[in-house]
Structures are given as structure tokens and as C-alpha cells.
Amino acid sequence: MTLLEIHEPGETPLPHAGEEALAVGIDLGTTNSVVAIARDGKPAALHDEAGNSLVPSVVAYPAAGGVLVGDQARGLMASEPDRVVASVKRLMGRGARDVQAVAGVLPYEIEPGTGESDMVKLRVGGRARSPVEISAEILKTLRARAEAALEKPVERAVITVPAYFDDAARTATRDAARVAGLEVLRLVNEPTAAALAYGLDKAAEGLYAVYDLGGGTFDFSLLRLEKGVFQVLATGGDTALGGDDFDRTIAERMLMERKRDGIEDRIDEAAVKIALALARQMKEQLSSRDKTSGRLELGSKPSFHVVTLEEFEDAIGGYVEQTLDIARQVLADAAMEVSKIDGIVLVGGSTRVRLVRERVAGLIGKPPLMDIDPDEVVALGAALQAEALTGGSDTLLLDVTPLSLGLETMGGMVEKVVPRNTPIPVQLAQDFTTYQDGQTAMAIHVVQGEREMVDDCRSLARFELTGIPPMAAGAARIRVTFAVDADGLLTVSAQERTTGVEQRIEVKPSYGLSQDDMADMLYESLEHAEEDVARRLLTESRVEARRNLLALEAALAKDGNLLSIEERAAIDAARDRVDKAIAGEDRDEITAAAESLESLSKPFAERRMDRGIREALAGLSMSDLERRVGE
Secondary structure, eight states, X not given: OOOOOOOOSSOXXXXXXXXXXXXXXXXXXXXXXXXXXXXTTEEEEOOOTTSOXXXXXXXXXXXXXXXXXXXXXXXXXXXXXXXXXXXXGGGTTOBHHHHHTTGGGSSSOEEOOOTTTOBOEEEETTEEEOHHHHHHHHHHHHHHHHHHHHTSOOOEEEEEXXXXXXXXXXXXXXXXXXXXXXXXXXXXXXXXXXXXXXXXXXXXXXXXXXXXXXXXXXXXXXXXXETTEEEEEEEEEETTOSHHHHHHHHHHHHHHHHHHTTOOOOOOHHHHHHHHHHHHHHHHHTTTOSEEEEEEOOTTSOEEEEEEHHHHHHHHHHHHHHHHHHHHHHHHHTTOOGGGOOEEEEESGGGGSHHHHHHHXXXXXXXXXXXXXXXXXXXXXXXXXXXXXXXXXXXXXXXXOSSOEEEEETTTEEEEEEOTTOEESEEEEEEEOOSSTTOOEEEEEEEESSSSBGGGSEEEEEEEEEOOOOOOTTTOOEEEEEEEOTTSOEEEEEEETTTOOEEEEEOOOOSOOOHHHHHHHHHHHHHTHHHHHHHHHHHHHHHHHHHHHHHHHHHHHHHGGGSOHHHHHHHHHHHHHHHHHHHSSOHHHHHHHHHHHHHHHHHHHHHHHXXXXXXXXXXXXXXXXXXXXXX
């Protein structure tokens, strides 16, 4: 039975009678990309004339003009390295300032960001180009391959993304597809696509893990499958960890050996790219050999280098351990023991590394599933989902939000509205109110992260709700709704309930999040949990004390004549003590000062109430009063 039909974003119509629905699945990878098609539940990767399914995710802008993608672009790495870009996926959704911080380890010339978006740009072939523009060239090539193989136009696709891609990176991926002329039916998390390819959705029930280590990203997801319901229980990852880091260890070793041997070279962008290309070849050879060698052609004097399997595994051991730490954290998030896992799927070309397979098997305690080519498995799953979205499916996919989404409240605190690991698509709402009397507008600041204070989270968007009727503080009711679609993209709306005034924003990220920070957010929330709670409690005490001071000031301005000179002096002194306590760091002192002020102000509040009652009853006869009571 179909539990839910997910046709997001937008509605994807079913084909008319006699018309074949055509949508492909695309794995837009860091190192290689793949396009696949599924018919009658049977997916297949599409090949070129030489029988290759992989398109290297390399783009070149040669001096002769035009654009080259794949093997042709990789072939220019030695002769025109300054015109070649590889591994651009690692930069999707990054801001220029984020990349400048790590520019020393990137073989790119970074172009300073301009405008509000601050999107990173790379200077390639004498021109600044964004990761969206470069990725679009890869998608155009994949689209052309599909059209050649299928002999008809291809305009729709399901594209996979790492589960830990944030809103900025997902938006950048959709933008690249739009530039390439493709309508994105859905962005599917790579671990989910891999599980689909293995047919795990057809199992009656089971708990499966997906370990996805690609060229530049890592994801670990835990999925529960129950009679067609496909739910991601928890996910974790690092969008800047992958096989590229393995390559860099070998490249750095070779460059250091040249320096040690006295070979004078200028280690520039071109030299690093050439070294990385050779390092990648040597890494791949070590998947089936115990020793490899290579000749590094740099400058006027080439060099010869030998790397053993033991040396390679020693160099990358720390990276592999990082992936296992993330896997353990995901299991802890789901409160799940390793022994409960029915199977683990390996995804991504970097899982061919022997140390990776050994360590994963050791963690889970059983051999991983490796029946499908790890380079193709994600695209095959995407193709199955593309077929399901265009032809109907009995499978319900429930991915999750990788990080919490919330709002800034008074004092710079974060109120979480959508907790992390919430199944999507989802729509959740929460009511807020005004802070001051007569407030007619409210600033809405949307944030993402696990910490308690705004400064420690990532800013997503800001907008204002105006037209709120002037009321007493706390009287207005503003409902803020977070809607996360099946792609993990966010829309936020705010509505004042009494008037119906509403503002809405589709969150378009500023591309300003450091991807390293993305993975660190969860760990920092755990590391600083006690500190964050104490800081939040202190802030809450300050906010409440300030609120009481504002209310008291308004009351004194209106009815201060109800107090004697001595009473007013005592209240003013107590107000000063509260102000002083608020400026300090002692929450208990703030609470004590606020309670003292409340105690001193209590007789004043009672007199104000008496006066209000007298004014309300003034001029009323007994019969008028009885009539009002009866009403």
C-alpha cells in the first residue's frame, strides 16, 4: 500500500497514456560522477563508447577555447594545470572567507567574494568561475551521455548529495542542475540511494548502516526498513573528508622527498595538481598491491618515488579513525548497539582502500556488503528513485535533518524548532510573542546548529514581520512555521495570529558556512553542553529581569504618585541593584536582586490595582454594576 507519495519540490506529473516517463539518476561525485537509468525496477549505469561508466569530475578550460570534462580534462593536468579544476564538490556551498582560511592546502587560486552571497570563486583559465558553474559543466556532460544512450531529450533528474550537505551546498547543487538544463525532481541523500540500489527497501524489516567514503565527503547513516517504510534514524559525516585527503598524504610525501634530495622546485598551484594526480594513481594501485612507485615530472628534473602499503596505511590511519568516530557517534545518537545492525553497505571509491574495509568490518563485526560497484551504487539508487517519482512507488523515504533549525530569541539565545535527525519532509510551528509594549514589528533570525547561543550557530536567513498591532508586551501571538521539503531545503514563515499579517522567506543561504564547521557543530554541542546550559540560564535570568524592569518603568511613569518619597527611593535603589546584577555573571545574584525588587514593588502593584478598580467603577450605580456582573 502506498503510504505517501512524495513529489517534491513541486509536483511531478505522471506521464500521459502511451508516453514514457524519463528521468535519470545522477551521482555528482567529488572524484567521479555517474548517470544511470532505471526501467521496471532494474537500474543500469550509462556508458560511453569505450564502455566506461565513470566521468571524472574534472573540468578544463583550455587555452584553445571551449570546455573539456572528464578524461579529456584530466589529460590537460600536466600541460595546462592552471586551467584544470578537480574535486570542486568540496567547495559547494562554501563562502570565499571560508576557503581563504584553507587556501594553503587547496591547489586553486581563490577569487575574493563580492556581493551579498560571498560565493567562493576560482580563477581558472584567466577567469573567475564559481563551483556552481563548474559543476554545471559536469552535469551537462552527464546529460549529453544520457541523451546519446537513450536517443531522446533528458530534462529531469534525481541528484544525490552527501547526507551532511547543509542548506547552502544543497542549494548550490540545485543551481548547478538548473544551469545544466535539468529539473531536479529530488535531492536524495547518498546513503539512502545506496540502500535503494541494494534493494534493502524490499526487505521485510532490518537495521542497516551505510558507510559512504567518497573523494571529498564522508557520511555514515543508520536506516531502519519496515515493510516499505525507509527511515533514516540518524546520520553524521564530514563534508571535507575523503579520498582526496589520502591523495594529499602521498603528494606531500613526494614533494618533501624532492626537497630532501635537494631538487629545487617552486611548489605552486600547478606543481600540487600534478603531484595529486600521480598520488591518486598510486593510491589506486595500493588497493591491489603491497608496493607502488611513480615518476613525478616537475620542472626540469623528474623524481622517482616508492610507497609501500604499510607506509600508506600509517599515513591515512588518522583519517580512517575519524570516520569510525563519526560512525560511533551516529550509533550513540540512535541509542543503538553495533550488534543490532543486520548489515553495512560500503559506498564510494575510497572504500576500495584495504585499510578502510578492514576497519569497518572490525567495527561492525561482520563483512560489509560489496556486491555492487561502490562507484556506481549511488547513481543506481538515484535512478530507482527517479523511476519511482515519475511512475509511482510503494516505498516511503524518510530522510532526516542533519542539524537543528531554530530562531534567535531575546538575549541571543536559540530556540530550536526542528531538532536534528527529524524525518523530512516536515512542517513544525511554534508560537512567540513580543518583548515590549507597543511593539509593531519582529525581526526573525533563522539559525542552524546545536549550541544554545546564536553566536555559536550558523546564520541562515533574516527577515522582518511588520504590521503587528500595538499591544502590551506578551499579548501578541506570532506563529513561526518551519517547512523542510524532501530535498532538505527550508522555508520559514511568520504570522501574527490576530490580524493574519504574514511574511515568508525561502532560505537562500549566503554560501558562508565552513564545511569543516558543519561536522564540528554536533561535537562542539556535546563538548560544551554544560557550559552552554549555564550560559543559557544566565541569559534567561537577564532577559526576565530586564522585562520586569521595563514593566516597572512603565508603571512608575503612569502611577508613580502612589508612592511616598521613601518608597520610591527604596524601589529605585532596588532597580539599581538589578541593573548592576544584570551586568555581572552571577545568576543567583540576578535572581536575588529581582526577587527583592518584586517584594518592594508588591504594595505599589496592589495600589495600582485598587486605583484601576476605582476608576472602572467611578460613576456606576448599583443597578449598573449588577447589570455588568450579570453580563
